[in-house]
Amino acid sequence: MTLKTSKIETLRWIGDERGHLMVIDQTMLPLELIERKCLDVETVWEAIKQLRVRGAPAIGIAAAYGVVLGVQRAARGDEGAFFARLDDVTAYLATSRPTAVNLFWALERMKRHAADLRGKTPPTGILAALLAEARAIHEEDRAICHAIGRHGAELLKDHSGVLTHCNAGGLATSEYGTALSVLFTSQDQGKRHHVFVDETRPLLQGARLTAWELAQRGIEATLICDNMAGQVMREGKVQAVIVGADRIAANGDAANKIGTYSLAVLAAAHEIPFYVAAPSTSFDLKIDSGEQIPIEQRSSEEITHCFGQPMAPEGIGVYNPAFDVTPARLIKAIITERGLIEPVGRETIAAVVGMRSD
Numbered sequence: 001m002t003l004k005t006s007k008i009e010t011l012r013w014i015g016d017e018r019g020h021l022m023v024i025d026q027t028m029l030p031l032e033l034i035e036r037k038c039l040d041v042e043t044v045w046e047a048i049k050q051l052r053v054r055g056a057p058a059i060g061i062a063a064a065y066g067v068v069l070g071v072q073r074a075a076r077g078d079e080g081a082f083f084a085r086l087d088d089v090t091a092y093l094a095t096s097r098p099t100a101v102n103l104f105w106a107l108e109r110m111k112r113h114a115a116d117l118r119g120k121t122p123p124t125g126i127l128a129a130l131l132a133e134a135r136a137i138h139e140e141d142r143a144i145c146h147a148i149g150r151h152g153a154e155l156l157k158d159h160s161g162v163l164t165h166c167n168a169g170g171l172a173t174s175e176y177g178t179a180l181s182v183l184f185t186s187q188d189q190g191k192r193h194h195v196f197v198d199e200t201r202p203l204l205q206g207a208r209l210t211a212w213e214l215a216q217r218g219i220e221a222t223l224i225c226d227n228m229a230g231q232v233m234r235e236g237k238v239q240a241v242i243v244g245a246d247r248i249a250a251n252g253d254a255a256n257k258i259g260t261y262s263l264a265v266l267a268a269a270h271e272i273p274f275y276v277a278a279p280s281t282s283f284d285l286k287i288d289s290g291e292q293i294p295i296e297q298r299s300s301e302e303i304t305h306c307f308g309q310p311m312a313p314e315g316i317g318v319y320n321p322a323f324d325v326t327p328a329r330l331i332k333a334i335i336t337e338r339g340l341i342e343p344v345g346r347e348t349i350a351a352v353v354g355m356r357s358d
């Protein structure tokens with residue numbers, strides 16, 4: 001479905017618990033703003049895998065709705081079959097992408113919610129409760145993104161240049177974003193910024209999505225190739241770097257889109273503060289350091305081809321990790337919905353996000 005409205009909603013649930021999910025197909029942007037209808041869990045899995053819906057919080061929300069789609073039919077049967085299906089569906093969705101911890105967090109939360117109702121409510125009632133839980137995850141993310149914006153905006157001075165990487169905007173979340181929420185809030189407060197947008201090879205989330213979102217909101221932006229960041233910093237045009245995260249370990253090491261680590265090293269060399277903006281749902285306190293974060297490896301065609309056209313000789317060897325890990329020591333502060341974590345370390349992280357609210 002082609003959208004005609006100016007309101008952008010990354011994900012929309014239509015109807016009651018027998019309804020379906022609509023997702024903006026981000027692979028089509030910025031040329032076309034199109035929604036895809038997801039009537040079953042397989043379509044949600046494919047949408048996550050193919051990056052039609054992407055960005056850590058949005059992946060978690062999509063997966064929560066995917067659980068609802070996956071158990072719709074089983075809700076007409078008995079409790080044992082319903083819970084067996086729930087296990088299968090959550091295990092299946094967990095195979096879609098490995099790095100963003102929000103996916104696993106959302107699946108666990110959905111399972112826990114169903115388990116709490118076992119023996120008390122028939123499967124049809126549990127299905128309805130699961131939709132309510134998915135909607136709650138979706139709504140909570142809106143509030144989280146706004147709070148991240150408020151905390152982060154305090155860090156930005158008027159007329160400063162800000163560099164960002166990949167897309168940590170509304171498209172990557174329920175609507176407002178994490179790193180971009182900081183910029184949107186700062187602008188709403190009357191400050192002006194010039195944003196340098198890394199194009200973000202190989203899939204160009206910066207050029208296709210972040211540049212598009214900034215243009216929609218009238219924020220001044222300049223698109224650069226990833227390998228230009230050092231020069232732009234050297235020219236004194238960048239006063240802060242803000243990126244999102246897919247998973248943050250207990251010690252503060254943060255995984256984000258490939259290229260983020262190089263930016264952090266460059267920022268340190270130029271004494272520019274490097275900030276990570278992320279919700280508490282992106283922390284994985286069960287893992288000790290970034291060494292344990294699983295890094296997704298994607299297909300070689302993403303590098304050898306550009307929009308279907310070959311860009312490299314056939315048969316060339318390719319390495320395509322989708323994420324890298326920035327060590328905590330390079331991160332000046334992590335901006336969460338619960339406030340700033342600064343300095344970044346085990347104790348400060350435990351104090352701010354150690355207690356989960358869900």
Ligand code: MRU
Binds near residue numbers: 172205258
């Ligand atoms: O591969 P993607 O496009 O899902 O990668 C997304 C990112 O790296 C984002 O920066 C991260 O998920 C944070 S989104 C608020």
